[in-house]
Amino acid sequence: MRQARHRRTMTSQPRVRRALRYALIAVGTVLLLAGALGIEVAASIPSMRHAAAEMYPPPEAAPPEAAASAGALAYDPRKPTVAVVMGEGGANVADTLAPYEVFARTGGFNTYLVAPSARPVTLGGGLTVVPQHSFASLAATVPDGPAIIVVPQLHGHRGPVTAWLTAQYRDNTHATFMSVCVGAEYLAETHILDGKSATSHWLKLIGLRRGYPGITWVAGKRFVEDGRVISTAGVLSGIDGALRLTERFLGADAATVVADEIRWPGYRPGAGLDIPVFSPGPADLPAVLSAAFGWNRPEMGVLVTSGVGEIELASAYRPYTELSYLAMPQTLSSTGQSVTTVHGVTVIPRGRMGVRDVDRVVVPGRVAADEHVADAVRRDGTDVDYLHTRDEFAFDGAIRDIATHYDRATARWVAKSLQYPTDAADAGTSAWPWSLTAIALGFLLLIVGALVGLCLLIRAAIRAVLRRRRVRQDPPEDQPAESSAERIRLLT
DSSP states (O other), rough: OHHHHHHHHHHHHHHHHHHHHHHHHHHHHHHHHHHHHHHHHHHHHHHHHHHHTTTTTOOOOOHHHHHHHHOOOOTTTTTEEEEEOOOBBBBOOHHEEEEEEEEHHHHSSSEEEEEOOOOOETTTTTTEEOOSSEEEHHHHTTOOOOEEEOOOOOOOOOOOHHHHHHHHHOOOOOOOEOGGGGGGHHHHHHTTTTTOOOOTTTTTHHHHHHHOOOOEEEEEEEEETTEEEEESSSSTHHHHHHHHHHHHOOOOOHHHHHHHTTOOOOOOOOSOBBBBOOOOOOGGGHHHHHHHHHOOOOOEEEOOTTEEEEEEEEHGGGGGGGTTTTOOEEEEEEESSOOOTTTTTTEOEEEEEETTTOSSEEEHOOOHHHGGGGGGGGOOTTTTEEOOOOOSOOHHHHHHHHHHHHHHHHHHHHHHHTTTOGGGGOOSSOOHHHHHHHHHHHHHHHHHHHHHHHHHHHHHHHHHOOOOOOHHHHTTSOOOOOHHHHHHHHHH
């Protein structure tokens, strides 16, 4: 019986050793892949930071006629004034221009782009605009202060803006503050939101809840009203916030007219609409791939024409840049001179259509599409795409263009980042950014190969060291083995 037990023990030991070996191999493989993935993520962080920084290039200098055009908007003391704030380093183009057009289109407000100084400002994606007022000139023009202050996502140093917001909230007690998207963070910084309920972009809410626990952060609403403050969800939700304030100041009929004119879907007078509660997921991977591995982003010319709508203009920049990193827009005009939008925003181009070399050109504006304005100034061989050829909301055209020229997954991510539900993302033939995925996988395999090679080198080095030790310790076959005492003596 004892011999049988001994045989079973002897036969089970190889199985245990084999199982342990397989377990170690599995654990080592997982650790190897995790390490490779970690290295890939760490290596891609500088690329993602560079991609984000590219979205706000330095603004173009303002020629004399641009400054004169920016200051030409009249002031009517009988109308409430709306100040859409921009930072010295820039602001999100859709957060800024979409509410601007809503208020300006009503005809019932004095609507201005306002910044700490009168110098040109870069909006997200590289669009250079000229403020219609500095903080100082606005105070001189509107002594009682604006009735509505719109705070979009800002870029760069924002100290002068937060100081101005604090002073306005303290001294201008009749003003209503509206944050758009990430703009809620600046109202939180200035304690304007203390003890209130508010909302923001679904991605930003994650950090805002940790950073400002004294504020009740609400998800799943287009906007939240609390006292003198109305905060809106991501990006295009600023349209709903602006329509709501239009209702309060001018009536529901005025807001309904504007919503119909811009083809804004789902507008409903009164309380904010319920919207999906988003969270990050695997379907959002195209954004990471583009930011980390889109090393050769095309230069996309944007031909801006006089009279273009502000929302149409924003749709040629935001979907292709922030949080998607698909292209590097270059603002062009047919003459190279400044251009004025339908409601008086002065745009300074970076070049002249047909002279500056770009990979392709997109043209915002329904009027521009109807008149084929690019045909007379296009360079031979340059592709031109008109974004607004249908009777629909302006961003539908841009999202459809992304689905067609890139892929549907990326277009769906863009719509999600805008918090804008649309079927336009279902256009196009490619389902996924396969080329960027191939680059990422190739980079990952390269790292795995390097780590495997390093592990093999270490293993070979360890075996060589052990082999040399055995050679020193084991005597040749023709020599008698040393006693244990002799070995100890030699080693010491």
